Amino acid sequence: MKILAYRQQAKEALRYWLRQRIARRYPAQHLPPAQWHLAWEEKQGTEQAPRLMLQGHALHALAERYGTPLHVVNAAQLQANLAGFQQAPLCRVYYSYKTNPIPGLLAYLHQHGAGAEVISEYELWLARQLGVPPERIIFNGPAKSDRALRWAIEHSIQAIHANHLEELQRIAALAQTLGKRARVGLRVTHGGWQGQFGLSLAQGEAAAALAWALKHPHLEVVSLHCHRGFLIRTLEDLDGHLAPLLAFCAESHAQHGWLPTLLDIGGSLAIPSVEEHDAATTRRLWTFYIPPSAPNPALTLSPAAYSQAAQSKVAAFYQSRGWPLPEIALEPGRALTGNAQMLLTRVLELRHAQPAIHAVLDAGISIARSAREQFHQLFPLQAHSRPTQLYRLVGPICHPGDTLYPAWNLPQLALGETLAIMDSGAYFTSDASSFAFPQPGVLAVLPDGEICWWRQTETYQDMVAADSLPLPPETLSW
Template sequence: MTVEFQVQGVPVSELARRYGTPLFVYDGTALRDRFHGLRDRLHPAMEIFYSLKANPNISICALLHSFGARAEVSSLVELTTALRAGVPPQQVIFLGPGKSRQELAACLDSGIHAVVCESIPEVALVDELARERGVKAPVALRVNPRFAVKRSGLAMGGKPRQFGIDEEELFATTDLVKRFPDVDLMGVHVYMGTRILHEAVIVENTTRILDLAERLSAALNLELRMVDVGGGLGVSYFDGESDLDVQVLTDGLNPVIEDFTARHPGTRLIMELGRYLTAEAGTYVMGVRYTKTSMGERFAVADGGTHHHMAAVGIGSFVKRNFPMAVLNRLDEPATEEWNVTGPLCTPGDTIGKKVPLPPVRPGDLIGVHRSGAYGPTASPGLFLSHGYPAEVLVHEGRCHLVRERDSPEDLLQRQRLYDPTAHDAADVPH
């Protein structure tokens, strides 16, 4: 009997029949287990904020919020998504190095917990906007520290970056509170790196960030009501990698958190998690259209590819390795052959897996890329060749929910305007 991949008892062939391929499938139980697996062991003073950049689907955000997650956002749409998903404004923070005036105004108007400012000129703009509104703007300062992250998949600090204000600059600018009277400087944010798979590194980073926050608070005379220690908790994708041991991680983190909260009982502690919460819960499902052999190598040409899942080909990674992949409708068959799995795009770059060990592949098979719940559509060129974005389906408590409709040709064309060279409307002629 053929063994088929299922999500909460729903066969993948049924999902493909109902929603078509390619599609992303998210397992609500996996999301819940991932969140509570950490939440139930982590010190209660450390709040978990979901980073929408990993997967901005409004239903994913709403489900994680129902488990207890807050929201960290980095665009006007992400802010709107979090609020519409039911996250209260006081459970939202906004960060990013290039916020627009419109985005900053929306932060103040919606009353979010903190705007994380990444430069002194940004603090000045927030001060101006707050003064116009007659409010005090809650601001946390993102710091680019002297120390660098170790053993990170992608470093975000500790070297010249667009992110944050250099530690040296902040310690030399002790008049910030006086310079910006309509800003409430209330916290510190540091994010060192992402995809960290070593518990001791996360503990060390957290310890050093909390120490830096205390020293900055004293130097700048700011009330330390919030410290965001970033996160960067990794997910294993490749051979030779192992997932974090949550018990080992929290055994190391909790005493550090307890020690800090004893000294600062009124400080809100925040950890941002995106990939860690969602990656494991997602599977990208592609239908095989054709198979062929070229110069001795096998190719499975699928209906999905890098335009939906750029992360699977190594975005943010120096070494290109395959995400875990399988023929989902024949899981029990041994992987006896090597296959290049490619998509429908007219570019050699549309190869989502190179020499992937798989059983013999046939047209009509369903190939899945596991651990695809993070940085799929949100980090991919979905409009390349005008294919558009795929459907997204959430399976929760045994029921299937279409949480994003597949783009249609009309969807992709409706915002374009056809130029008519025979028209002579003066309003369209530049002056």
């Protein structure tokens, strides 16, 4: 036992020494609250530490009043992101529902002119519930039910995108049964996602499927769709994505006189303030407790720059050939909603350890897995002037995988203190499970400062609502 303890201590001492050296070489760069239009409260001359403010609301007060964990949506940011995508008149936005399928948020986007990109029967049902007109719905995804396809064909939605010839054949057969012409598009790939996703341009699958579809009396081929898969950050990324699509348009025009009236360039635009941890960062984080640095937001195209660049590129290509301009469909997900939402959380437990104090949060991987794998700025909701301390921030689940921030420097934390995990507007709610804890609600702060619940916090009763309880539920005091 004692030898083990000495060995452990020697190992820790070595790691500590290495850590000091590495930490000096990699000082963590953080982003300021202004990146999200947040600001610290003006000093009131009181003893209270300044609080982080959003549209006149102290986020700490929202956490106290509505409980944690809690998603807070900044609707003004949502509107600004959407307006950016809409700046190029040729471009129309179809929001990727799966990214953040909160009906209140979707309805807000629809009110401001966004359409719906859906990938399942459920999402199509939701778009209908929200009153999205069929011509503003695009239906993607590898698993379209017959029932959903029938509705889509009968109501002539904007486009049904087929991933492969077998799917195209199924759509054609359904359209024939209904005595309709289905508005379809080809989903193609050029080196990104493959497998079940799309027809290869390089291997001629796309050309063969187009030739087949153009001849079918029950298909109207309106669209060409491609989703890059890998994130787009720069003009070069965007150009590399568009070039093979435009080349295919030229080929198809030469061969069949066919051009898409809808050129759907998919999603994939990155969130400027979020970045996947690379292998070196991951190793430094987990082995040596070196906090990660923020990406430089200026290196990622803004929604406005992205849509304008896409429009210029496509318009130049089409106009130089004298072709009529297409509608450019954008399917932004993370870039539209990612940075318009944050997750408020609270410190439940503190355990002193070396080199980092372990702080147990009420948010863990079951509701915030992305924060483990990507850089997400973290703010304390009150600016205490206490000395800084290294923390490992973990979730509430009884499993060591439930670690969100392996290392992060913060002013000394007290039990009950609140924090904000930024950029929770992409894949946090859609990926969430009710693992031993209820899921957070979603509270919207509207541009005029009004607050409304978009999704209620899950209750214990909700968690067993679909269950056959063998005993009559008692009314419990908590």
